[in-house]
Amino acid sequence: MKNYPLILVLGYWLGPLLIIASHVGAIIPFFTGLSWPAGLWVVFLYLIRMLGITAIYHRLIIHKSYQAPAIVRWVGSLIACSAGQMGPNWWKGHHMEGHHLSSDQKGDSHSPHTPFIGIPGFLWSQGGWLLSRKNFLPPSLPADVEADLGLKIIDRFHFLPLILLNLISFQIGGLEGLGACCLSTVLLFHGVATVNSLAHLAGDQPFTTKDYSRNNWFVASLTLGEGWHNMHHAFQWSARHGFSIRYGRVVRLIDPTYSFIQLLEKLRLASNIKVPTDVELLQAANLDLVPATGWIRKINFSSDE
Ligand SMILES: [Zn+2]
Numbered sequence: 001m002k003n004y005p006l007i008l009v010l011g012y013w014l015g016p017l018l019i020i021a022s023h024v025g026a027i028i029p030f031f032t033g034l035s036w037p038a039g040l041w042v043v044f045l046y047l048i049r050m051l052g053i054t055a056i057y058h059r060l061i062i063h064k065s066y067q068a069p070a071i072v073r074w075v076g077s078l079i080a081c082s083a084g085q086m087g088p089n090w091w092k093g094h095h096m097e098g099h100h101l102s103s104d105q106k107g108d109s110h111s112p113h114t115p116f117i118g119i120p121g122f123l124w125s126q127g128g129w130l131l132s133r134k135n136f137l138p139p140s141l142p143a144d145v146e147a148d149l150g151l152k153i154i155d156r157f158h159f160l161p162l163i164l165l166n167l168i169s170f171q172i173g174g175l176e177g178l179g180a181c182c183l184s185t186v187l188l189f190h191g192v193a194t195v196n197s198l199a200h201l202a203g204d205q206p207f208t209t210k211d212y213s214r215n216n217w218f219v220a221s222l223t224l225g226e227g228w229h230n231m232h233h234a235f236q237w238s239a240r241h242g243f244s245i246r247y248g249r250v251v252r253l254i255d256p257t258y259s260f261i262q263l264l265e266k267l268r269l270a271s272n273i274k275v276p277t278d279v280e281l282l283q284a285a286n287l288d289l290v291p292a293t294g295w296i297r298k299i300n301f302s303s304d305e
């Protein structure tokens with residue numbers, strides 16, 4: 001791990017502290033109650049910030065599955081930052097070098113299979129890893145995002161958007177508004193974390209990968225499509241994660257993040273969207289699943305019929 005400047009280290013330490021403070025703040029609605037407008041505020045903040053993380057951080061900045069102008073990268077990253085889950089450069093460093101490079105093996109920052117297994121492994125991947133001293137800093141800061149001055153500034157001041165969002169919520173709805181914001185932040189934090197935990201533990205594996213990634217419908221519904229995680233590990237460059245293979249055929253699954261990227265394209269705010277062809281998807285099909293899906297029957301016996 002690199003030696004980072006002290007000012008950057010201090011900024012990165014604020015991330016886990018803000019998440020812990022949000023958990024404390026999420027208790028507020030138990031005292032103030034939650035009115036309909038406050039409940040809608042919880043849902044709205046959950047959805048828009050989830051999209052910031054899935055469509056902008058994960059599929060655009062990290063995996064470059066499509067291209068978008070700087071304004072989309074920057075505004076989207078500000079929204080994603082307000083989730084309290086660190087900045088784009090930190091995210092990419094951890095996600096690529098800390099996860100995809102060594103998924104479910106030694107070196108993976110948040111696998112439920114290492115360094116712990118069972119319930120401790122689940123808790124580690126669901127958030128414990130973020131409280132580990134060795135993970136406060138990413139293994140590296142990727143050169144491409146470091147070269148984008150806008151992203152670099154947003155990354156170094158990643159804590160400001162969430163603090164500002166809490167202040168705005170308090171201004172609009174008083175203590176109840178602040179509690180609603182904190183509750184949304186906590187639900188969002190654990191929603192995103194299910195991709196690290198449940199989507200590496202439970203679900204099907206229609207594609208061949210060297211890890212335990214799964215397609216998990218429950219996680220996909222919490223995360224606007226990110227739960228089709230086995231597909232993502234097989235085709236990291238794909239803007240659409242919602243694919244599976246059934247009975248030798250490609251099946252398209254609901255993927256709201258991909259629909260949002262298509263909307264951006266219609267608005268001329270996204271271009272060069274990468275999606276694998278059916279042939280590519282079938283070539284990556286997990287043949288271990290063949291008996292269960294009827295694939296072998298279809299392939300092997302079709303010529304006898
Ligand atoms: Zn994964």
Ligand SMILES: [Zn+2]
Pocket residue numbers: 058063095100232236
């Ligand atoms: Zn990824």
